[in-house]
Amino acid sequence: MRAGLAAEFGSGDDLLIAVAELRRLGYRELDAFTPHPMAELEDVLALGRSRLNWVVFPLGMGGAIFAFWLQWYCNAWSYALNVGGRPPFGWITDIPITFESGILATSLCVFVGLFWTIGLPNLTHPLFKVDGFERASLDRFWLAIGAGDAALDRARTGEELARLHALSVAPFGGWGDPAGARR
Amino acid sequence: MSAALESVLVGNPSDVALTDQLLDPVWGPKRKTWGAAFLVTGLGTCMLLCLILYTFYEGIGVWGVNVPVAWAFAITNFVWWIGIGHAGTFISAILLLFEQKWRTSINRFAEAMTLFAVMQAGIFPLIHLGRPWFAYWLAPYPATMKVWPNFKSALPWDMAAVATYFTVSLLFWYLGLVPDLASVRDRAPTRWQRYVYGVFALGWRNSAHHQRHYRMAYGLLGGLATPLVLSVHSVVSSDFAITILPGWHSTIFPPYFVAGAIFSGFCMVATLMIPIRRVYGLQNVITTRHVENVCKMILLTGIIVDYSYLCEWYLAWYSGEQFEMWTMLHSLPSGPNAWAFWYTMFSNVVLVQIFWSKRARTSELLVWVVTIFINLGMWTERFSIIALSLQQDFLPSSWHAFHPSPVDWGLCLGTGCCFAFLFLLFLRFVPFVPLAELKELKAEVKPRRHV
Numbered sequence: 001m002r003a004g005l006a007a008e009f010g011s012g013d014d015l016l017i018a019v020a021e022l023r024r025l026g027y028r029e030l031d032a033f034t035p036h037p038m039a040e041l042e043d044v045l046a047l048g049r050s051r052l053n054w055v056v057f058p059l060g061m062g063g064a065i066f067a068f069w070l071q072w073y074c075n076a077w078s079y080a081l082n083v084g085g086r087p088p089f090g091w092i093t094d095i096p097i098t099f100e101s102g103i104l105a106t107s108l109c110v111f112v113g114l115f116w117t118i119g120l121p122n123l124t125h126p127l128f129k130v131d132g133f134e135r136a137s138l139d140r141f142w143l144a145i146g147a148g149d150a151a152l153d154r155a156r157t158g159e160e161l162a163r164l165h166a167l168s169v170a171p172f173g174g175w176g177d178p179a180g181a182r183r
Numbered sequence: 184m185s186a187a188l189e190s191v192l193v194g195n196p197s198d199v200a201l202t203d204q205l206l207d208p209v210w211g212p213k214r215k216t217w218g219a220a221f222l223v224t225g226l227g228t229c230m231l232l233c234l235i236l237y238t239f240y241e242g243i244g245v246w247g248v249n250v251p252v253a254w255a256f257a258i259t260n261f262v263w264w265i266g267i268g269h270a271g272t273f274i275s276a277i278l279l280l281f282e283q284k285w286r287t288s289i290n291r292f293a294e295a296m297t298l299f300a301v302m303q304a305g306i307f308p309l310i311h312l313g314r315p316w317f318a319y320w321l322a323p324y325p326a327t328m329k330v331w332p333n334f335k336s337a338l339p340w341d342m343a344a345v346a347t348y349f350t351v352s353l354l355f356w357y358l359g360l361v362p363d364l365a366s367v368r369d370r371a372p373t374r375w376q377r378y379v380y381g382v383f384a385l386g387w388r389n390s391a392h393h394q395r396h397y398r399m400a401y402g403l404l405g406g407l408a409t410p411l412v413l414s415v416h417s418v419v420s421s422d423f424a425i426t427i428l429p430g431w432h433s434t435i436f437p438p439y440f441v442a443g444a445i446f447s448g449f450c451m452v453a454t455l456m457i458p459i460r461r462v463y464g465l466q467n468v469i470t471t472r473h474v475e476n477v478c479k480m481i482l483l484t485g486i487i488v489d490y491s492y493l494c495e496w497y498l499a500w501y502s503g504e505q506f507e508m509w510t511m512l513h514s515l516p517s518g519p520n521a522w523a524f525w526y527t528m529f530s531n532v533v534l535v536q537i538f539w540s541k542r543a544r545t546s547e548l549l550v551w552v553v554t555i556f557i558n559l560g561m562w563t564e565r566f567s568i569i570a571l572s573l574q575q576d577f578l579p580s581s582w583h584a585f586h587p588s589p590v591d592w593g594l595c596l597g598t599g600c601c602f603a604f605l606f607l608l609f610l611r612f613v614p615f616v617p618l619a620e621l622k623e624l625k626a627e628v629k630p631r632r633h634v
Contacts, residue, residue, distance in 0.1 A: 032391040033389045041391050100343040100344050108354070111404075114399075117396050120385045121385035134368075134369035137368075
């Protein structure tokens with residue numbers, strides 16, 4: 001979400017209650033920012049399990065198969081190497097490199113895949129301009145409602161957040177500007 | 184459960200206090216001990232570079248190696264340093280999968296230890312080539328001579344294993360570091376520092392949407408690193424085990440080497456952890472319980488290593504093969520350089536048994552001294568396996584005792600300094616106790632006391 005309304009909470013429990021309540025009120029485009037991972041939060045936000053594993057598994061297998069093929073190609077096909085009369089395609093000796101390459105390819109895919117999925121690096125997210133947001137990595141718990149959320153209303157949402165014990169509420173990414181929301 | 188968890192995090196500091204305490208090594212004033220150690224290890228690193236250049240200029244004849252002992256100090260250092268790294272991955276990956284909460288405060292620096300140890304290890308095969316500028320011949324590339332690497336040799340396996348190990352360790356370490364780099368960024372005193380750490384934090388903003396993918400990725404890397412760490416020293420041991428040399432040619436080598444690696448690695452964790460927690464006053468997050476658990480791991484892996492020694496001797500005797508019996512039962516305990524063998528026996532078989540005692544496991548100074556002895560003992564173990572098996576081979580007329588040259592000793596010491604130098608930089612610039620994870624642990628443990 002590039003624009004919307006952000007709210008600050010003093011404790012994880014306040015945040016959890018607020019998220020649950022906002023979900024009940026019909027808000028759907030919600031995100032939360034906490035100093036440490038909170039498993040309950042993902043349940044309340046109804047985020048579900050990441051499917052990253054299904055993406056990287058075939059790619060990692062591809063790496064292993066490529067390494068196996070490469071060893072066959074080098075030592076058995078392109079230049080059949082005779083080492084003490086052993087068969088050129090001695091697949092058992094190809095296992096270590098196949099295994100290591102599978103691990104390497106999978107790990108690289110996990111790393112690249114993660115940052116691709118979550119859209120980082122992004123050093124200039126509008127939330128960083130919100131006053132006090134830097135405490136989301138320290139001891140404050142933040143909540144953001146995306147500008148595209150149908151339930152978001154300038155006056156009503158602010159009141160609801162105040163009722164839910166938000167310490168401060170601030171728009172970000174130009175939401176609510178007279179010039180109009182930038183998304 | 185709560186009591187067990189409380190012993191890994193003493194007291195109930197506020198989030199701000201905990202963050203400030205853990206970021207103090209980064210943002211606080213430099214400590215004098217740090218500066219002194221930095222200077223000494225920096226000089227040692229310079230010496231290492233000079234000796235490497237000298238070796239390149241003169242060739243590896245400046246070392247003590249000569250036929251039949253063509254592998255000695257350099258390969259010993261390689262195997263030893265790779266082994267040191269294993270405990271880091273063990274702590275960060277295997278203990279993660281087993282959900283051992285006590286790993287939290289020591290996993291970051293154990294992972295850094297892995298990275299820096301693997302860097303030191305990587306130096307040795309390279310400089311041992313004699314013509315290191317041809318190292319790329321190990322990689323399959325379309326050469327004009329149309330010859331590819333021989334993948335039936337253990338050396339290309341080794342390169343694949345070590346390169347993979349380094350890369351995966353680096354990714355795992357960095358991935359774990361990203362949320363904490365964001366914490367450092369958010370507490371940076373100046374705009375410039377905020378910018379630099381901000382770049383390395385990649386714009387991490389602690390989002391719950393990111394967190395669920397992040398947790399999956401971290402778990403996946405842990406799951407991948409687990410079989411990897413077991414494979415790396417197995418492959419390294421294959422360098423020896425697939426030859427026909429007595430003392431090397433043994434099917435017990437892969438598990439034997441892996442156990443030895445984790446054994447020596449945990450000793451190095453203890454050797455580093457004890458001064459760090461004292462100098463930085465971190466006794467509340469790296470508690471006596473951590474020291475004790477590490478000692479228990481040392482004892483466990485030590486017993487596996489001792490069992491492997493017994494197996495080796497028994498199999499040598501049971502084989503009835505004269506060369507095998509000579510190497511294992513005569514050359515090692517009473518041949519040239521037998522001191523290495525007997526020192527190994529003293530530290531890895533006798534001394535390690537001290538950790539059966541709870542008093543020994545909880546005495547900081549004793550643990551520190553004993554683990555240093557065992558670190559050296561694991562080095563002499565590798566040295567016994569590698570060099571002592573070569574000294575007296577099949578043909579008595581070619582027997583030759585190995586004598587290390589000053590360059591050998593200098594390289595050995597130099598990598599120690601380089602390792603410590605990199606580690607000191609890490610302690611100064613990166614939060615070495617995972618902040619976000621520790622806060623999560625705190626949130627999990629502490630509220631229960633008030634309910």
